[in-house]
Amino acid sequence: MLRFVLGRILSAIPTLLIVSVTVFFLIRLVPGDPAALLLGDHGDAAALAELRAQLGLDQSVLTQFRIWFFKVLSGDFGTSIWVGEPVLPLIIQKFLVSVQVVIPAVILATLIAVPAGILAAARQNSVVDVGLISVATLLLSIPTFWLGLLFLLVFGLHLGWLPVVGYVSVRTDFVGGLLYLILPILTLLLHEIGTIIRMSRASTLEVLRLDYITHARAKGLSEGAILWRHTFKNAFGPTLTLLGLILGNLLSGIAVIETVFTIPGLGRLMVDAIYARDYPVIQGCMLFIAFIYILVNLFIDLLYSFFDPKVMTQ
Amino acid sequence: MRRFAPNALIGGVLIGLLFGVAALQTFWMPHDPLKLNFAARLQAPSAEFLLGTDEFGRDIVSRLMMGASTSVSIALMTVGLAVLLGTTIGLVSGYNRGLVDRIIMTFNDALLAFPGMLLALGLLSVFGANQYGIIVALGLAYTPSVARVIRGAVMSLREREFIRASRTMSNSEIYTMMRHVLPNCLAPLIVLATSMFGWTLLSESALSFLGLGVPPPAPTWGNMLAAGRPFIEQASWLAIFPGLCISLTLLGINLLGDALRDRLDPQMRGAV
Numbered sequence: 212m213l214r215f216v217l218g219r220i221l222s223a224i225p226t227l228l229i230v231s232v233t234v235f236f237l238i239r240l241v242p243g244d245p246a247a248l249l250l251g252d253h254g255d256a257a258a259l260a261e262l263r264a265q266l267g268l269d270q271s272v273l274t275q276f277r278i279w280f281f282k283v284l285s286g287d288f289g290t291s292i293w294v295g296e297p298v299l300p301l302i303i304q305k306f307l308v309s310v311q312v313v314i315p316a317v318i319l320a321t322l323i324a325v326p327a328g329i330l331a332a333a334r335q336n337s338v339v340d341v342g343l344i345s346v347a348t349l350l351l352s353i354p355t356f357w358l359g360l361l362f363l364l365v366f367g368l369h370l371g372w373l374p375v376v377g378y379v380s381v382r383t384d385f386v387g388g389l390l391y392l393i394l395p396i397l398t399l400l401l402h403e404i405g406t407i408i409r410m411s412r413a414s415t416l417e418v419l420r421l422d423y424i425t426h427a428r429a430k431g432l433s434e435g436a437i438l439w440r441h442t443f444k445n446a447f448g449p450t451l452t453l454l455g456l457i458l459g460n461l462l463s464g465i466a467v468i469e470t471v472f473t474i475p476g477l478g479r480l481m482v483d484a485i486y487a488r489d490y491p492v493i494q495g496c497m498l499f500i501a502f503i504y505i506l507v508n509l510f511i512d513l514l515y516s517f518f519d520p521k522v523m524t525q
Numbered sequence: 526m527r528r529f530a531p532n533a534l535i536g537g538v539l540i541g542l543l544f545g546v547a548a549l550q551t552f553w554m555p556h557d558p559l560k561l562n563f564a565a566r567l568q569a570p571s572a573e574f575l576l577g578t579d580e581f582g583r584d585i586v587s588r589l590m591m592g593a594s595t596s597v598s599i600a601l602m603t604v605g606l607a608v609l610l611g612t613t614i615g616l617v618s619g620y621n622r623g624l625v626d627r628i629i630m631t632f633n634d635a636l637l638a639f640p641g642m643l644l645a646l647g648l649l650s651v652f653g654a655n656q657y658g659i660i661v662a663l664g665l666a667y668t669p670s671v672a673r674v675i676r677g678a679v680m681s682l683r684e685r686e687f688i689r690a691s692r693t694m695s696n697s698e699i700y701t702m703m704r705h706v707l708p709n710c711l712a713p714l715i716v717l718a719t720s721m722f723g724w725t726l727l728s729e730s731a732l733s734f735l736g737l738g739v740p741p742p743a744p745t746w747g748n749m750l751a752a753g754r755p756f757i758e759q760a761s762w763l764a765i766f767p768g769l770c771i772s773l774t775l776l777g778i779n780l781l782g783d784a785l786r787d788r789l790d791p792q793m794r795g796a797v
Binding site for chain 2: 225226229230233234237238240241348349351352353354356357360361363364368456459460462463464466467470471481482484485486488490493497500501504505
């Protein structure tokens with residue numbers, strides 16, 4: 212057990228390293244001198260030379276990478292060109308906003324969709340199954356940014372139940388802040404329900420086909436006991452893996468939702484940074500999201516071994 | 526087999542319609558999609574403008590038609606790029622094994638460690654936020670998945686008898702790959718390419734919606750949706766119809782993808 216956990220944690224290190232290298236060199240692909248980009252239009256030759264020396268651009272690429280990498284390790288992601296603030300605190304502040312939408316949406320979607328998928332599988336090809344799978348496919352096909360706009364139109368403008376634009380942090384005004392979060396969470400939730408129902412159904416069907424389930428039926432166990440005690444634990448693994456992928460995709464794809472609902476989150480920060488060619492922020496966001504993604508997937512890998520202990524022996 | 530027929534039918538009709546409209550717009554559109562007409566600003570759907578007009582008096586139907594063709598061509602080129610690069614990398618890697626394979630796959634897996642959209646955003650910031658930037662960024666972002674699938678298929682094929690036979694007959698490695706290995710990778714590739722077409726269409730709409738995609742005045746469903754957003758109260762059709770087009774297209778692709786998977790990958794039949 213301990214060996215498995217340590218092995219997994221250690222195996223994440225090369226990935227993190229290569230991801231850092233990729234992010235570092237990706238931004239180097241941008242045509243032009245990074246120092247000139249950093250200074251923008253208001254730089255003379257002397258300032259340029261000074262900045263080049265300060266950034267270490269006059270040194271070899273490997274040295275540059277080493278300097279950058281150790282700075283990143285110590286939490287120094289550089290300074291935003293646009294805002295003029297250190298990148299990491301900026302990212303963390305925006306991340307905490309995005310998390311308030313993403314985490315509740317994923318948790319609620321899992322709680323609704325996993326049982327729904329199991330139910331659909333247990334009643335394969337029945338009206339319930341066809342109905343659930345159709346709803347799931349439909350939900351999957353509606354882009355979140357459109358669904359969000361429709362919700363704004365109906366609940367915000369026509370019914371007037373919820374605020375349309377603006378954002379209040381739940382920390383300054385809990386109830387008021389919550390009102391601004393309802394629609395974005397609902398939008399993401401419905402989209403993810405579609406994905407999770409399909410996965411949960413598919414992996415349940417896979418397990419229901421196995422011999423030990425037939426054996427459990429032959430023993431005379433009730434369908435409920437078979438589904439809960441024998442099927443769920445084995446069928447939840449693939450869904451769990453999917454949840455890790457969803458979390459990562461949501462963190463990078465949340466910009467559209469944040470745009471629709473004017474939420475100042477991480478996605479918006481990155482998109483604005485791309486507009487402004489604020490490369491330290493782009494680099495920081497990429498690195499931060501990729502790191503979170505890898506860590507979440509590592510955690511899920513470890514959790515996976517609880518549902519499917521076989522992975523530990525491989 | 527039971528669910529195959531309706532899925533494939535509905536999906537086929539929706540996607541057929543998409544390609545039909547995309548082709549039709551090169552010959553005929555009800556109005557000029559780019560012509561400004563301030564006398565007819567923000568008109569509700571009517572007999573003349575079936576789905577209404579936008580804030581510059583441009584006909585929505587015509588713009589949706591032109592947008593369909595833009596989205597389809599971007600999606601096709603992106604998938605084409607990813608398939609071309611990914612297949613090459615996957616074939617080389619799977620067939621050579623050894624050190625080449627190890628190096629390629631380490632790098633490949635590191636790229637897979639990025640969420641697709643994140644990698645695309647990063648690449649977009651490098652290649653520039655426009656039509657070609659999107660194709661390159663999304664194409665490169667999807668390449669690692671293709672490479673992985675092809676490599677997997679090649680690995681399982683390369684020790685099979687008919688591949689060995691081809692080598693024994695002293696066919697060149699390239700001939701063997703092209704003639705015997707590649708055709709047997711097609712099934713998983715088609716399933717993946719169908720999904721990628723959907724992802725690309727969705728990502729392109731999302732990026733255009735964010736203002737990082739195809740710049741106006743050229744219409745895409747995504748940038749039409751973004752442009753219609755400020756007018757959602759007085760002219761809700763501006764935001765409703767482009768989104769409906771995206772949803773119907775994605776529904777078509779999802780249904781068609783499911784049907785294809787059932788057909789080409791019998792083990793998964795009726796599963797997803």
